Amino acid sequence: xxxxxxxxxxxxxxxxxxxxxxxxxxxxxxxxxxxxxxxxxxxxxxxxxxxxxxxxxxxxxxxxxxxxxxxxxxxxxxxxxxxxxxxxxxxxxxxxxxxxxxxxxxxxxxxxxxxxxxxxxxxxxxxxxxxxxxxxxxxxxxxxxxxxxxxxxxxxxxxxxxxxxxxxxxxxxxxxxxxxxxxxxxxxxxxxxxxxxxxxxxxxxxxxxxxxxxxxxxxxxxxxxxxxxxxxxxxxxxxxxxxxxxxxxxxxxxxxxxxxxxxxxxxxxxxxxxxxxxxxxxxxxxxxxxxxxxxxxxxxxxxxxxxxxxxxxxxxxxxxxxxxxxxxxxxxxxxxxxxxxxxxxxxxxxxxxxx
Ligand SMILES: C[S@@+](CC[C@H](N)C(=O)[O-])C[C@H]1O[C@@H](n2cnc3c(N)ncnc32)[C@H](O)[C@@H]1O
Ligand code: SF4
Ligand code: SF4
Numbered sequence: 457x458x459x460x461x462x463x464x465x466x467x468x469x470x471x472x473x474x475x476x477x478x479x480x481x482x483x484x485x486x487x488x489x490x491x492x493x494x495x496x497x498x499x500x501x502x503x504x505x506x507x508x509x510x511x512x513x514x515x516x517x518x519x520x521x522x523x524x525x526x527x528x529x530x531x532x533x534x535x536x537x538x539x540x541x542x543x544x545x546x547x548x549x550x551x552x553x554x555x556x557x558x559x560x561x562x563x564x565x566x567x568x569x570x571x572x573x574x575x576x577x578x579x580x581x582x583x584x585x586x587x588x589x590x591x592x593x594x595x596x597x598x599x600x601x602x603x604x605x606x607x608x609x610x611x612x613x614x615x616x617x618x619x620x621x622x623x624x625x626x627x628x629x630x631x632x633x634x635x636x637x638x639x640x641x642x643x644x645x646x647x648x649x650x651x652x653x654x655x656x657x658x659x660x661x662x663x664x665x666x667x668x669x670x671x672x673x674x675x676x677x678x679x680x681x682x683x684x685x686x687x688x689x690x691x692x693x694x695x696x697x698x699x700x701x702x703x704x705x706x707x708x709x710x711x712x713x714x715x716x717x718x719x720x721x722x723x724x725x726x727x728x729x730x731x732x733x734x735x736x737x738x739x740x741x742x743x744x745x746x747x748x749x750x751x752x753x754x755x756x757x758x759x760x761x762x763x764x765x766x767x768x769x770x771x772x773x774x775x776x777x778x779x780x781x782x783x784x785x786x787x788x789x790x791x792x793x794x795x796x797x798x799x800x801x802x803x804x805x806x807x808x809x810x811x
Contacts, residue, residue, distance in 0.1 A: 468515045469746055470515060470516060474521055477524040480495065481553070483585075489523065490642040510745055533561075545566050545567055552586045554594075567603065568632075569604055569605070591628070607634040608625075681799060684777070703753075716736070735753075
């Protein structure tokens with residue numbers, strides 16, 4: 457863990473989450489990025505190539521291509537092929553264009569694809585669309601030796617179909633399943649599609665994560681719940697994640713060229729709050745991506761994710777292995793970068809009790 461945060465020499469962008477377009481061929485009802493077929497295409501091909509050159513000169517070891525829908529870009533294969541060997545590349549996609557766009561030459565360049573599936577046909581199609589094509593493409597990817605993960609965005613609309621979805625994904629041969637808490641962002645700003653019973657939902661998610669493992673899925677990720685006890689500590693605690701290290705080792709590149717220390721800041725309504733508080737750095741200003749680490753925005757996030765303990769976490773039994781929540785979410789909730797984890801009742805209760 458770094459000690460001197462004014463000295464950025466220990467920090468380096470190793471992971472880049474690149475929202476390479478805001479545009480999308482679907483119009484999911486709850487879309488956090490408010491994507492549509494008319495949304496911002498993102499950088500021009502020339503700008504994108506300049507960004508790839510910068511990545512190739514840097515220490516970046518992992519690039520997550522996301523959006524919007526990354527496969528909607530005409531130059532996506534070119535961009536992937538230009539990344540230097542050794543960089544792990546993933547694509548987060550709705551899966552519709554997978555077979556059409558992924559040519560054989562890129563199979564080995566890609567570490568994995570992550571495809572969103574929200575339930576059986578009727579549920580998936582009512583929230584997202586294109587179920588039959590997505591499943592066909594998922595099977596095609598597995599057959600062609602591409603590592604496939606899947607993300608299920610959980611809301612009260614699909615929670616009762618979770619077991620059916622997990623069984624289907626496992627039978628196709630996905631290697632990772634992410635259980636992703638739905639959030640009030642983008643087209644779901646007013647929380648029209650919400651979790652309903654938070655605790656009851658978590659219990660079902662945990663049961664289904666166990667089921668997935670028993671059906672041969674290698675890895676499950678529960679994203680957005682904090683309900684840990686001491687016995688939940690991972691057996692390989694030395695490798696456990698103590699913080700997200702946003703602003704230290706990670707950056708997100710928004711479709712408009714903004715460089716952000718935390719991925720939660722890319723969403724329009726959150727981004728509006730960031731630009732009120734900070735001068736947001738743009739990728740066009742830098743030749744060396746690590747220069748962004750010296751900006752106030754990155755420095756403040758680095759302090760929050762590596763140095764200070766969020767309010768309410770002091771003395772918690774899970775301190776050794778909990779990531780302590782997203783600092784961007786605490787910031788966006790007006791609680792400050794060191795504020796309590798907005799999804800942890802334990803930290804919120806403690807803070808409320810003190811207040
Ligand atoms: C914004 S999409 C971009 C990548 C790609 N278009 C896709 O749908 O997978 C990334 C992930 O965010 C999820 N997502 C979208 N809106 C969300 C929301 N309001 N809350 C939580 N996750 C959301 C999607 O289901 C998807 O798994
Ligand atoms: S969630 Fe993904 S597929 Fe759906 S509209 Fe948003 S960017 Fe497109
Ligand atoms: S109080 Fe803090 S450390 Fe404990 S579970 Fe909640 S967020 Fe994690």
